[in-house]
Amino acid sequence: xxxxxxxxxxxxxxxxxxxxxxxxxxxxxxxxxxxxxxxxxxxxxxxxxxxxxxxxxxxxxxxxxxxxxxxxxxxxxxxxxxxxxxxxxxxxxxxxxxxxxxxxxxxxxxxxxxxxxxxxxxxxxxxxxxxxxxxxxxxxxxxxxxxxxxxxxxxxxxxxxxxxxxxxxxxxxxxxxxxxxxxxxxxxxxxxxxxxxxxxxxxxxxxxxxxxxxxxxxx
Numbered sequence: 001x002x003x004x005x006x007x008x009x010x011x012x013x014x015x016x017x018x019x020x021x022x023x024x025x026x027x028x029x030x031x032x033x034x035x036x037x038x039x040x041x042x043x044x045x046x047x048x049x050x051x052x053x054x055x056x057x058x059x060x061x062x063x064x065x066x067x068x069x070x071x072x073x074x075x076x077x078x079x080x081x082x083x084x085x086x087x088x089x090x091x092x093x094x095x096x097x098x099x100x101x102x103x104x105x106x107x108x109x110x111x112x113x114x115x116x117x118x119x120x121x122x123x124x125x126x127x128x129x130x131x132x133x134x135x136x137x138x139x140x141x142x143x144x145x146x147x148x149x150x151x152x153x154x155x156x157x158x159x160x161x162x163x164x165x166x167x168x169x170x171x172x173x174x175x176x177x178x179x180x181x182x183x184x185x186x187x188x189x190x191x192x193x194x195x196x197x198x199x200x201x202x203x204x205x206x207x208x209x210x211x212x213x214x215x216x217x218x219x
Contacts, residue, residue: 004219005104005157007133007148010116012167013185014091014107015123020080025052028073032060046143046170048110048136049073074115081119088187090208092125099128101216104155106131108147108164130155142171145178152180163202163219169193172200183213 011017022041029037044052053069056062063069098105105128109116113132120126131154138146148171152162159180166172167185175182184201186194197204205213213219 003104003155003157003161004102004216005106005152005155005162006098006219007106007108007151007162007164008095009164009166009168009171010107010109010111010119012187013088013165014095015081015085015087015119016187017081017085018188020084021077024073024076024080028062028076029056029060032056032062046110046141046168048134048141049112049115050136051141074112077111077115078118081115082122085119087123088185088207092123094208094213095125095128097214098216103216103219104157105129106133106151106155108133108135108142108151110135110142110147112136142168143174145174145180148175148180149178166201167197169196169200172197176200 008014011021025041026037033040044055047055050070053073054066057066057069063072095105107116107129109132113134116132117126120129131151133147133151133154135141135147138150140146148164149159152159159178163181163183164175165183165185166175167187172182172184181202182200184197184204186197186204186206189197203212
């Protein structure tokens with residue numbers, strides 16, 4: 001029998017990090033895009049961290065090189081995770097539950113693995129995850145299913161035996177089109193995003209205090 005697997009997005013799905021990311025990026029861009037950084041960041045939300053760094057350097061003139069932008073922002077984000085980011089309600093308990101029941105866990109993210117690993121260590125759950133798939137490595141953003149498929153493959157599973165937890169509408173949409181079951185996370189979402197998540201997710205939950213996701217036989 002193929003190994004069951006659960007794939008988690010990280011930001012907004014396991015941790016409530018949207019405010020930290022927005023503040024960090026807006027602060028960084030203040031010298032380069034003082035008037036409309038919010039709309040600019042909304043436009044590039046789906047891009048990987050590395051792609052954002054390229055855009056900041058190439059389009060806005062940030063840093064002396066893309067690598068300098070990458071290193072500078074990485075240090076700021078790592079500090080942000082350590083100082084101001086909390087897990088979603090009951091997320092850590094749910095991760096521990098899955099791991100203790102032999103479910104293979106991986107992460108699919110637009111954030112580089114080095115940053116994710118650092119944040120997972122801060123939460124004391126790094127050992128629960130067997131793999132991290134990064135959009136910057138697979139070549140497509142989350143509007144395509146590649147990173148989710150990679151995260152599933154890395155733990156020896158297949159799409160029909162896997163479930164993805166994701167808070168981004170475009171991610172759930174990509175998974176649905178690839179035939180991957182999804183649990184949409186509606187934590188602190190507005191009504192429009194919640195309705196869109198319902199459209200593309202197999203089920204939706206507000207947070208991890210939901211008995212339905214503890215029914216392992218149905219995962």
